[in-house]
Amino acid sequence: MGEPSGVVAVGCKAWGALRASNGQVSAFAEVGDAWYLEAGSEIVWAMHGGTLPHPRALVIAEPLPANWPGGYLAPGDAPVARPAFPARLAGGRRFLEARAQALTSALAQSEAPRGMGRLLRGEEPDFPLAEARGGAAALSRAVRAGEPDAARKAAIALIGLGPGLTPAGDDYVCGTLLAAHLLAAADPATNAFLAAMRAAIAGAAAKRTSRISAALLADAAEGLSFEALHALCNALASGDDAAGRVAAHRLAGIGNSSGWDMLAGLLGVLAGLPGD
Amino acid sequence: MPVFALLRPGLYKDSLTLMRLSETLAALPGVRRATLLMGTGANRQMLLAAGYPEQELTACRPDDLVAAIEVDGSVGRETIDRALDDALSDTASRTQGARQAHAPRSLAAARSRRADANLAMISVPGPYAAAEAMKALRAGLNVFLFSDNVPLADERRLKRLAERKSLLVMGPDCGTAIINQVPLGFANAVRRGPIAIVGASGTGIQEIACQIHRLGGGISQAIGTGGRDLSEAVGGITTRAALRLLAEDPATSVVVVIAKPPAPSVAALIDAALRELGKPAVVLFLGAEGGFGERSLRRVSDLEAAARAAVGLAGGVPAAVEAEDPRVARREAARHARGQRYLRGLFTGGTYALEAQVVWRRAGLAVHSNAALDDGFALDDARRSRAHTAVDLGDDAFTRGRPHPMIDPAGRIERLLQEARDPETAVVVLDIVLGTGAHANPAGALAPAIAEAKAIAAAAGRRLTVIAAVCGTENDPQDRTRQEAELRAVDVVLAPGSTAAARLAALCLERTAEARP
Numbered sequence: 001m002g003e004p005s006g007v008v009a010v011g012c013k014a015w016g017a018l019r020a021s022n023g024q025v026s027a028f029a030e031v032g033d034a035w036y037l038e039a040g041s042e043i044v045w046a047m048h049g050g051t052l053p054h055p056r057a058l059v060i061a062e063p064l065p066a067n068w069p070g071g072y073l074a075p076g077d078a079p080v081a082r083p084a085f086p087a088r089l090a091g092g093r094r095f096l097e098a099r100a101q102a103l104t105s106a107l108a109q110s111e112a113p114r115g116m117g118r119l120l121r122g123e124e125p126d127f128p129l130a131e132a133r134g135g136a137a138a139l140s141r142a143v144r145a146g147e148p149d150a151a152r153k154a155a156i157a158l159i160g161l162g163p164g165l166t167p168a169g170d171d172y173v174c175g176t177l178l179a180a181h182l183l184a185a186a187d188p189a190t191n192a193f194l195a196a197m198r199a200a201i202a203g204a205a206a207k208r209t210s211r212i213s214a215a216l217l218a219d220a221a222e223g224l225s226f227e228a229l230h231a232l233c234n235a236l237a238s239g240d241d242a243a244g245r246v247a248a249h250r251l252a253g254i255g256n257s258s259g260w261d262m263l264a265g266l267l268g269v270l271a272g273l274p275g276d
Numbered sequence: 277m278p279v280f281a282l283l284r285p286g287l288y289k290d291s292l293t294l295m296r297l298s299e300t301l302a303a304l305p306g307v308r309r310a311t312l313l314m315g316t317g318a319n320r321q322m323l324l325a326a327g328y329p330e331q332e333l334t335a336c337r338p339d340d341l342v343a344a345i346e347v348d349g350s351v352g353r354e355t356i357d358r359a360l361d362d363a364l365s366d367t368a369s370r371t372q373g374a375r376q377a378h379a380p381r382s383l384a385a386a387r388s389r390r391a392d393a394n395l396a397m398i399s400v401p402g403p404y405a406a407a408e409a410m411k412a413l414r415a416g417l418n419v420f421l422f423s424d425n426v427p428l429a430d431e432r433r434l435k436r437l438a439e440r441k442s443l444l445v446m447g448p449d450c451g452t453a454i455i456n457q458v459p460l461g462f463a464n465a466v467r468r469g470p471i472a473i474v475g476a477s478g479t480g481i482q483e484i485a486c487q488i489h490r491l492g493g494g495i496s497q498a499i500g501t502g503g504r505d506l507s508e509a510v511g512g513i514t515t516r517a518a519l520r521l522l523a524e525d526p527a528t529s530v531v532v533v534i535a536k537p538p539a540p541s542v543a544a545l546i547d548a549a550l551r552e553l554g555k556p557a558v559v560l561f562l563g564a565e566g567g568f569g570e571r572s573l574r575r576v577s578d579l580e581a582a583a584r585a586a587v588g589l590a591g592g593v594p595a596a597v598e599a600e601d602p603r604v605a606r607r608e609a610a611r612h613a614r615g616q617r618y619l620r621g622l623f624t625g626g627t628y629a630l631e632a633q634v635v636w637r638r639a640g641l642a643v644h645s646n647a648a649l650d651d652g653f654a655l656d657d658a659r660r661s662r663a664h665t666a667v668d669l670g671d672d673a674f675t676r677g678r679p680h681p682m683i684d685p686a687g688r689i690e691r692l693l694q695e696a697r698d699p700e701t702a703v704v705v706l707d708i709v710l711g712t713g714a715h716a717n718p719a720g721a722l723a724p725a726i727a728e729a730k731a732i733a734a735a736a737g738r739r740l741t742v743i744a745a746v747c748g749t750e751n752d753p754q755d756r757t758r759q760e761a762e763l764r765a766v767d768v769v770l771a772p773g774s775t776a777a778a779r780l781a782a783l784c785l786e787r788t789a790e791a792r793p
Binding site: 209211212257258 | 318401
């Protein structure tokens, strides 16, 4: 059994996990283009080719050998990427909400949303998500209002719900968490709300959803998620509508509906859901 | 309705694979719905609330895959279990293959792999499509632009650049093409032969190609142009470029052009291009009157006539194809109740909705449509029929946020049942489109709904006549013969093509009128 060749690029979460495990990993799933690996108690995912999609990912020079059980996979000198996030918002919350509303209207006219993304058009998601509509709206409202108890309750009800490797409800919650981080950048007074959410989400995710999804939710609670979601947050914060549309389009391309689910979570908080 | 929850412990698949697996299982005969999800607590609760058996869900954990399947009673748990294993193993081998190929993520990356490629197929949301198409043209590639919602100004800009660079832009909203025997988009497995088709209409190209195949002829190239190519604004740039290419194509000896009637200024340009073609041509401008034209330039008024004329001009004698049987119309009409007096065409292809209007208008009927030939007959609400109606269910009004009805039959099923409940509906006409890109078993997916529609009418003392034409060949993955058998089994009257189906429907109505005292 051969050992994998070098790591080309590594996300900050994957780098931390590999460092802590001294590069020792065990493979537990091959999913699509990715290999999911355990590094200590953390999950990282390796991809051959492409660019880093997430801080928990790493790009390797050659595909892993077939049925590779695990072994040594050190990041070496590979560049470590931490996705950028606006530290503060010069335009303030109203500016951010206006940009998000403009983007929501543009998407509703030009795209065909999937999964929870249909909420952005005021439509009901398909089975088995129809029941999630009220809970999603409640979460968005609670995050907008900075109500930790209501937000925690609504988020926990969504975690683990819906189709997909990362259930649609989880992806929606990821989107709302990034929105909460953006709002905290606009108004540091909401940092306490964010801290309460972070603790609640990490605890609930470990019990209520798959290991892979729980790891992604915990990252989102820390303000770390898919590169396209960060690009969208940066575009909204800077008021660059064109860049926002491009980033939203890239985000919508993740998974079958995961990207749309995250998009709905983010915009549901920042722009509000139509009809709510 | 029986439901099963099948567990596969510790099995991870990405979301796209899960969706494809759901579609594969949902396409099996007897399966009403298939959903694949992780066995989390929330999903377990949701499935229990939806009536899934508790004993099958007790053991599931968040890292398990659950296939939640709803069936109609004709299929058992073991069959579904086996089908799930087959689908999973098929997915595993595809994943392996895909990994070896490792799909490129940009046009530039794809080009670096295949420096000899000369065509880019672009399918991204409309607002981004023009930029990608422009990149392809600048890289010297012809473009097959599947995307819709591309602004007209962008289409004109792209096509002008293509014209300057002697390239072809097929589209936007180009549903089909066959280039040097390679199918693009929705296409059928038709015989190779000397006839090329250039068309603004995707299903029109498919129908003519399949009818030519049935008549014993074959196809050299099929070039989609996009629905607006013959508008004043675009000036028929792609149609004219395609005709120039086909003039030089040694594999092509006859050309068929199909579109809606062009703008007058563009009609003159197309006429000139056809005269410069130097090869016999058949022209079908749907909605305009046909005629004999000249020996080498035949003008026809429906899809069937276009296929027959093309095969004739190619020097072939059209093979004998079973025609529609007028006795069937008499038999059906005799069973219609008083008050059943309208035709309802529920089409997934826009061209079929147009052609039905042409054929029914020829029979003296006034037809309403959401794609009306005459403004006075536009439906106020596409979701409700009015008198005789031919509705294009692939129109934006029906597909925004939902898959196209050629892929997902749910919208047409709803509408079929709605028509069955209407006491004035006498005949429903359906198109069943096969080929790459289409539903894996469209007739099988519709058959239970057709039986239900007929039962609804019968319970009210009526006879609902359902006429269908299958656009496809025996070589298509769905197999035309098998599809026709599925339809026959639920008492559908089959016509040999779309034109014949519309004609037969009109005949049923004439016979109904004759049968009245």
